[in-house]
Amino acid sequence: MSHKNPSHEKFERLTSKTIVLDQDNIDTDQIIPARYLTCTSRDGLGQSLFYDWRFDEAGQPRNSDPLAGKDARTHRILVAGNNFGCGSSREHAPWALTGFGFAAIISTKIADIFKSNALKNALLPIELDADAHADLVAAPGAELVIDLKACTVEMPGRWVRDFTIEPFGRQCLLDGVDPLGFLQNCEADIARYEAAL
Amino acid sequence: MSAKSLFEKVWDRHLVKAQTQNTPAVLYIDRHLVHEVTSPQAFSDLQEKGVCVRRPDLTFATMDHSTPTTPRRADGTPDYINAQTRAQVETLQKNCAEAGIELFDWDSPARGVVHVTAPEQGLTLPGMTIVCGDSHTATHGAFGALAFGIGTTEVGHVLATQCLLQRKPKSMRVTINGRLNPGVAAKDMTLAVMAALGADGGTGHVIEYAGEAVRALGMEERMTLCNMSIEAGARAGMIAPDAVTFKWLKGRKYAPAGAAWDKAVAEWKTLFSDDDAPFDKEITLDARLMAPMITYGSSPDKAMAVDSVTPPPCSALDRQGLDYMRFNPGRPIMGEKVDVVFIGSCTNGRLSDLRAVAQVLIGRQVHKDVRMLIVPGSEAVRRAAQKEGLDDIFIRAGAQWREPGCSMCIAMNGDMGAPGELVISTSNRNFEGRQGKGVRTVLASPATAAACAVWGEIADPRPFMEAPRVA
Numbered sequence: 001m002s003h004k005n006p007s008h009e010k011f012e013r014l015t016s017k018t019i020v021l022d023q024d025n026i027d028t029d030q031i032i033p034a035r036y037l038t039c040t041s042r043d044g045l046g047q048s049l050f051y052d053w054r055f056d057e058a059g060q061p062r063n064s065d066p067l068a069g070k071d072a073r074t075h076r077i078l079v080a081g082n083n084f085g086c087g088s089s090r091e092h093a094p095w096a097l098t099g100f101g102f103a104a105i106i107s108t109k110i111a112d113i114f115k116s117n118a119l120k121n122a123l124l125p126i127e128l129d130a131d132a133h134a135d136l137v138a139a140p141g142a143e144l145v146i147d148l149k150a151c152t153v154e155m156p157g158r159w160v161r162d163f164t165i166e167p168f169g170r171q172c173l174l175d176g177v178d179p180l181g182f183l184q185n186c187e188a189d190i191a192r193y194e195a196a197l
Numbered sequence: 198m199s200a201k202s203l204f205e206k207v208w209d210r211h212l213v214k215a216q217t218q219n220t221p222a223v224l225y226i227d228r229h230l231v232h233e234v235t236s237p238q239a240f241s242d243l244q245e246k247g248v249c250v251r252r253p254d255l256t257f258a259t260m261d262h263s264t265p266t267t268p269r270r271a272d273g274t275p276d277y278i279n280a281q282t283r284a285q286v287e288t289l290q291k292n293c294a295e296a297g298i299e300l301f302d303w304d305s306p307a308r309g310v311v312h313v314t315a316p317e318q319g320l321t322l323p324g325m326t327i328v329c330g331d332s333h334t335a336t337h338g339a340f341g342a343l344a345f346g347i348g349t350t351e352v353g354h355v356l357a358t359q360c361l362l363q364r365k366p367k368s369m370r371v372t373i374n375g376r377l378n379p380g381v382a383a384k385d386m387t388l389a390v391m392a393a394l395g396a397d398g399g400t401g402h403v404i405e406y407a408g409e410a411v412r413a414l415g416m417e418e419r420m421t422l423c424n425m426s427i428e429a430g431a432r433a434g435m436i437a438p439d440a441v442t443f444k445w446l447k448g449r450k451y452a453p454a455g456a457a458w459d460k461a462v463a464e465w466k467t468l469f470s471d472d473d474a475p476f477d478k479e480i481t482l483d484a485r486l487m488a489p490m491i492t493y494g495s496s497p498d499k500a501m502a503v504d505s506v507t508p509p510p511c512s513a514l515d516r517q518g519l520d521y522m523r524f525n526p527g528r529p530i531m532g533e534k535v536d537v538v539f540i541g542s543c544t545n546g547r548l549s550d551l552r553a554v555a556q557v558l559i560g561r562q563v564h565k566d567v568r569m570l571i572v573p574g575s576e577a578v579r580r581a582a583q584k585e586g587l588d589d590i591f592i593r594a595g596a597q598w599r600e601p602g603c604s605m606c607i608a609m610n611g612d613m614g615a616p617g618e619l620v621i622s623t624s625n626r627n628f629e630g631r632q633g634k635g636v637r638t639v640l641a642s643p644a645t646a647a648a649c650a651v652w653g654e655i656a657d658p659r660p661f662m663e664a665p666r667v668a
């Protein structure tokens with residue numbers, strides 16, 4: 001059984017705690033090492049998330065495992081350093097993150113292809129200013145409220161920040177629709193374009 | 198009409214629908230390249246939805262990422278590392294057969310790394326939009342195409358509709374003046390550009406490479422330059438097509454021929470940035486100041502001249518990169534002991550790259566403590582190299598001459614280093630663990646990598662290139 005692309009479920013609001021990985025340039029090879037890309041479905045990739053940071057050469061958990069003891073049901077927001085998700089176009093990276101349980105990534109800058117892939121998988125890529133980001137880094141485990149309708153992140157009792165997100169991807173998530181449908185509805189335009197080639 | 202950049206000209210010509218505030222542009226895709234790793238879930242999504250592949254005739258597939266580079270087994274079957282990689286390849290074979298997509302299969306003379314074989318076959322043409330579920334798709338921009346990597350969901354979109362939903366990226370021009378000095382390669386220029394831009398300096402942009410130094414590059418060298426655009430975070434890299442481009446393409450299998458060729462060239466000649474074309478960002482570099490380059494950290498922008506000393510870390514991340522690499526700030530890295538040398542990948546797995554390696558290896562021996570893998574980027578490259586006798590030079594020197602594929606660039610097929618080993622690699626990424634868990638990767642040009650193989654230490658290639666010895 002392959003699990004369904006989660007982008008077709010409605011998404012409006014998320015209240016959850018954070019896990020902080022304060023490192024810049026976390027690349028897709030760290031998020032999921034290439035040797036775990038040999039799959040033909042999306043299943044089970046959560047187990048390979050940050051694999052080499054979590055497990056040693058013998059496959060034993062490392063003491064330094066940044067996700068150790070974190071309950072994915074209560075800690076669904078990953079706060080990471082600048083330029084998160086740089087590197088390859090592998091959609092396995094957001095699949096591994098959502099497979100583990102994450103529903104949002106907060107950074108000061110998120111790499112283009114990762115951002116686009118994440119949004120299609122109901123994983124919110126949120127870019128905040130450096131001050132707000134620093135507050136989150138200083139308070140691992142803080143509970144945040146993310147409101148996709150209002151495009152705000154709230155650190156209760158501290159601040160509320162607006163964020164910008166690609167409006168079309170956002171609307172698809174709010175409505176729970178598959179963006180492929182939009183493209184398919186352009187068939188007449190596509191056929192016209194091809195006829196003029 | 199207002200002045201347009203090369204990128205804007207190609208973008209505008211492919212708009213099925215322009216973007217609005219609420220909706221991205223619908224961009225028509227001329228060429229869709231598919232491989233075994235990022236496509237299975239896209240095909241199965243379409244099957245679940247009951248959607249067919251709209252234009253199998255514009256779609257071409259190859260197998261490269263997880264395929265073995267070792268000889269076939271005694272029974273003639275490929276020697277896959279495990280059942281999953283075999284299942285990936287077999288899934289691709291099945292999906293292509295069902296959809297009517299041409300696949301460069303095991304016995305095809307066109308099989309190879311997607312970004313090496315597509316240009317060789319003439320599938321990559323100026324002015325096209327080209328996508329592939331692989332971030333190094335920017336390689337094809339060397340021909341003046343707008344080419345970029347996409348995720349698996351988007352692979353599904355293109356299979357279903359031949360279109361993509363895209364926001365228009367920003368534009369950047371990197372102008373490189375002067376000419377490269379002898380002994381300095383396109384890869385060195387590329388690493389120098391990465392060092393100048395930084396790992397996120399190109400984010401959100403399409404880069405156009407321009408200037409005398411870029412014009413002076415051959416087609417294969419231009420591909421090396423565009424290939425690594427993603428390492429600066431850029432969506433794509435492009436070079437305006439010119440006589441060098443047209444000469445390289447003429448007569449290739451899928452390129453237009455006869456009257457269609459003349460018509461195409463006339464069209465391609467309009468693909469350049471107008472004099473007053475605006476760019477969102479511009480930088481200028483000087484090729485005369487570039488030297489053979491080497492990386493010292495764990496991101497491709499951490500590059501320096503091979504004969505300089507490792508700079509002091511500017512951040513905790515730099516520190517971590519140096520610690521991972523076990524290099525010390527303020528010290529040269531020439532002389533560091535090398536364990537493995539990998540020649541290949543879509544960055545440097547072409548014939549000219551192999552010739553540069555042969556020039557260093559001819560009449561010399563790979564150091565006894567070094568394992569050297571030479572992996573041609575495609576079957577066509579393999580055959581051409583063997584026709585020139587390069588394989589002979591490699592094997593005599595003690596290197597391993599392999600079958601084409603991505604191999605140690607991504608280390609999915611079993612070709613990889615052991616924890617702690619220092620690998621000199623002509624590929625494009627030195628991320629932690631990219632070439633195997635705990636492997637320390639140093640990126641370099643083919644000549645530099647070959648010099649390291651002979652010396653057994655990180656070495657400057659220039660002394661090796663002056664007077665090649667005779668075998």
Ligand code: SF4
Nearest residue numbers: 333542543603606607
């Ligand atoms: S050679 Fe490396 S970078 Fe190029 S397509 Fe293969 S894995 Fe990707």
